Amino acid sequence: MEQYYFHSVTLDTSKCKGCTNCIKYCPTEAIRVRNGKAVIIKERCIDCGLCIRICPYHAKKAVTDPLESIKNYKFKIALPAPTLYGQFGPDYTRERIVSALKQYGFDYVFEVARAAEIVTNATEYYMANKEIKKPVISSACPAVVRFIQIRFPNLIDNLLRIESPMEVAAALSRQEVNEKYGIPLDEIGVFFISPCAAKVTSVKAPYENRKSNVDGVLSIKDIFLPLLGIMKKQGDITSEPFSLSSAIGVSWAVTGGESSAIKEGRRIAVHGIHSVNDILEQAVKGNLDNIDFLEVLACPEGCLGGPLVVENPFIAKVNINNEIAKIAKNQAHRVLPKHKDVKEFEWKSTVEYRPIMKLDDDMMKALEKMNMIDVITEGFLGLDCGACGAPSCRALAEDIVRGDAKETDCIFKLREKVNSIAHQLHQIESAGSMSDDNK
Numbered sequence: 560m561e562q563y564y565f566h567s568v569t570l571d572t573s574k575c576k577g578c579t580n581c582i583k584y585c586p587t588e589a590i591r592v593r594n595g596k597a598v599i600i601k602e603r604c605i606d607c608g609l610c611i612r613i614c615p616y617h618a619k620k621a622v623t624d625p626l627e628s629i630k631n632y633k634f635k636i637a638l639p640a641p642t643l644y645g646q647f648g649p650d651y652t653r654e655r656i657v658s659a660l661k662q663y664g665f666d667y668v669f670e671v672a673r674a675a676e677i678v679t680n681a682t683e684y685y686m687a688n689k690e691i692k693k694p695v696i697s698s699a700c701p702a703v704v705r706f707i708q709i710r711f712p713n714l715i716d717n718l719l720r721i722e723s724p725m726e727v728a729a730a731l732s733r734q735e736v737n738e739k740y741g742i743p744l745d746e747i748g749v750f751f752i753s754p755c756a757a758k759v760t761s762v763k764a765p766y767e768n769r770k771s772n773v774d775g776v777l778s779i780k781d782i783f784l785p786l787l788g789i790m791k792k793q794g795d796i797t798s799e800p801f802s803l804s805s806a807i808g809v810s811w812a813v814t815g816g817e818s819s820a821i822k823e824g825r826r827i828a829v830h831g832i833h834s835v836n837d838i839l840e841q842a843v844k845g846n847l848d849n850i851d852f853l854e855v856l857a858c859p860e861g862c863l864g865g866p867l868v869v870e871n872p873f874i875a876k877v878n879i880n881n882e883i884a885k886i887a888k889n890q891a892h893r894v895l896p897k898h899k900d901v902k903e904f905e906w907k908s909t910v911e912y913r914p915i916m917k918l919d920d921d922m923m924k925a926l927e928k929m930n931m932i933d934v935i936t937e938g939f940l941g942l943d944c945g946a947c948g949a950p951s952c953r954a955l956a957e958d959i960v961r962g963d964a965k966e967t968d969c970i971f972k973l974r975e976k977v978n979s980i981a982h983q984l985h986q987i988e989s990a991g992s993m994s995d996d997n998k
């Protein structure tokens with residue numbers, strides 16, 4: 560069995576009431592309720608964070624690095640995701656937010672939006688290659704990459720083989736600091752400020768089987784209040800000029816930002832993991848052959864709807880759009896040189912298929928098990944009620960075949976069995992009283 564990788568999304572069993580709300584929403588059917596508590600099947604979880612949003616009892620959470628972990632490094636670099644800017648109202652400009660990060664304790668701030676511009680340029684060069692498989696599928700959302708790894712192996716070759724803006728920002732900022740200030744590389748700590756759990760997982764357990772350039776991932780939720788406090792105290796003063804990215808990079812926070820930044824080709828932007836599932840199914844069927852680029856984001860409204868943000872995604876979108884409008888108006892953005900050498904940002908290894916849905920290594924046995932699942936499923940009522948703790952009757956049938964559940968976990972089957980036992984007892988009792996009467 561393949562080793563499980565680290566997961567950011569975890570369950571606090573003390574808070575779980577076993578209500579089964581989460582099981583039906585999980586896109587990979589990774590959750591079961593057993594003995595009154597939810598259980599996450601680790602091989603199936605893609606850390607999309609949907610169950611964090613769904614659980615009414617806040618029993619699901621994302622593990623991130625504590626804010627104090629920045630103290631473990633002599634020189635601290637902050638990598639704010641562009642989503643961070645959307646969390647604050649119109650008075651809190653990017654300059655103020657970046658300045659607050661420095662006052663909080665970071666020695667250097669490198670906007671991930673800056674790296675997003677570079678990735679945009681690299682993507683344009685990548686797309687110009689006639690050999691690549693279309694539609695090219697964005698690899699910026701790690702939950703989607705994991706989803707493709709387990710559910711859509713045929714689309715692995717369509718993934719954009721360019722590092723994510725977070726990884727590019729981490730590598731470039733470390734290099735920049737080392738060259739500018741002569742700080743030894745091992746004294747530099749690079750921290751991504753994240754809207755989502757999947758990014759944490761992609762840092763702690765990269766799907767490319769190589770070490771991430773990021774040293775720690777902090778949650779936007781955790782750092783929001785400290786930054787707000789600093790900005791309120793400081794007033795509307797920005798003490799130093801920052802090298803801020805252009806509108807292209809900041810737009811990546813909003814759904815459609817990545818795809819509209821690319822200048823050519825037919826492009827689609829899809830958000831929300833269930834819609835992503837639908838569009839990927841279309842891609843597998845060959846219905847997207849006239850599409851060049853697919854931007855796919857697991858969260859509703861993209862990163863603005865991540866499980867680790869504080870602001871409503873629609874309000875955050877207005878905040879971001881205000882900021883973008885200002886950049887465009889003032890023409891204050893830097894125009895980056897084109898990065899012709901795409902190789903520099905290309906994946907160095909490949910993403911592999913993770914056949915977690917496989918029933919057996921032996922093809923014949925797998926087929927037999929598949930038939931058994933069909934037969935058991937037919938025997939259920941097909942209500943998909945979830946009372947058994949599995950998301951559907953078919954999922955329960957699969958659990959039974961895998962040896963993880965039994966037929967009587969279905970309450971209707973249990974009732975049938977109880978009725979049949981009661982009937983048998985009644986018959987035995989009747990037979991007994993008849994023989995007593997004959998005495």
Ligand code: SF4
Nearest residue numbers: 575576578579581614
């Ligand atoms: S939604 Fe899931 S994790 Fe939350 S209480 Fe219900 S069963 Fe437990």
Ligand code: SF4
Nearest residue numbers: 585604605607608610
């Ligand atoms: S994080 Fe996503 S994939 Fe993992 S258990 Fe929750 S809903 Fe399912």
